[in-house]
Amino acid sequence: MWRFYSPYSVVVCESTIHCRNRFFCTVRPLHSKTAASLVCISHFSLFFFPTPPSLRFQDLLLTREFPALCLSMSFFFRRFFSATSPATMDAAQKKAQQLIDDNAVMVFSKSYCPYCNNTKRLLDSYNAKYKAIELNQEDDGDDIQAALAKITGQRTVPNIFINKQHIGGNSDLEAVASKGKDGKKLEELLKEAGAL
Numbered sequence: 538m539w540r541f542y543s544p545y546s547v548v549v550c551e552s553t554i555h556c557r558n559r560f561f562c563t564v565r566p567l568h569s570k571t572a573a574s575l576v577c578i579s580h581f582s583l584f585f586f587p588t589p590p591s592l593r594f595q596d597l598l599l600t601r602e603f604p605a606l607c608l609s610m611s612f613f614f615r616r617f618f619s620a621t622s623p624a625t626m627d628a629a630q631k632k633a634q635q636l637i638d639d640n641a642v643m644v645f646s647k648s649y650c651p652y653c654n655n656t657k658r659l660l661d662s663y664n665a666k667y668k669a670i671e672l673n674q675e676d677d678g679d680d681i682q683a684a685l686a687k688i689t690g691q692r693t694v695p696n697i698f699i700n701k702q703h704i705g706g707n708s709d710l711e712a713v714a715s716k717g718k719d720g721k722k723l724e725e726l727l728k729e730a731g732a733l
């Protein structure tokens with residue numbers, strides 16, 4: 538437990554948790570046993586959700602400010618529990634790029650996704666070597682998916698690369714298989730990539 542100065546008062550920090558490079562803790566003013574606030578400490582910022590020291594949380598439920606508090610809390614949770622921090626995004630982007638660079642054919646997939654299964658079946662029918670990672674089974678899968686959205690503009694899986702070139706999703710791969718891409722058949726693209 539530690540103390541620090543806030544714009545509001547000297548506060549005591551209790552029950553910390555560490556999540557996604559940020560610390561979350563509840564705080565209460567030094568001389569109060571009742572009021573508590575939630576604080577998020579990230580690399581760059583410190584956020585406070587102060588509650589008036591005279592109020593207990595139970596009392597707060599009855600105030601006119603309660604809807605506003607709910608709104609700000611929901612914004613807080615969406616922003617800080619689900620968003621990817623810049624450092625995490627950077628690491629995920631590097632990892633995704635490495636996978637794209639190291640593999641003739643790279644498929645970012647999800648194990649339950651039928652479009653992903655179709656993609657694998659299509660590649661198997663060409664006897665192509667490919668690397669697939671199942672984003673739903675990776676700890677950083679969501680971050681990699683967000684990084685891929687940033688790199689390619691595509692958020693869905695499968696997200697397919699041949700020879701470091703972004704192909705798109707399963708329907709795009711099927712279109713390449715039937716019509717080719719830049720005048721080349723899928724087989725040629727796979728050969729050029731070293732996947733056949």
Ligand SMILES: N[C@@H](CCC(=O)N[C@@H](CS)C(=O)NCC(=O)O)C(=O)O
Nearest residue numbers: 650651652692693694695706707708
């Ligand atoms: N037209 C796309 C459809 C892909 C799609 O809808 N994939 C679903 C999973 S089956 C998806 O990515 N949903 C969002 C998600 O899983 O985050 C394709 O052919 O690849």
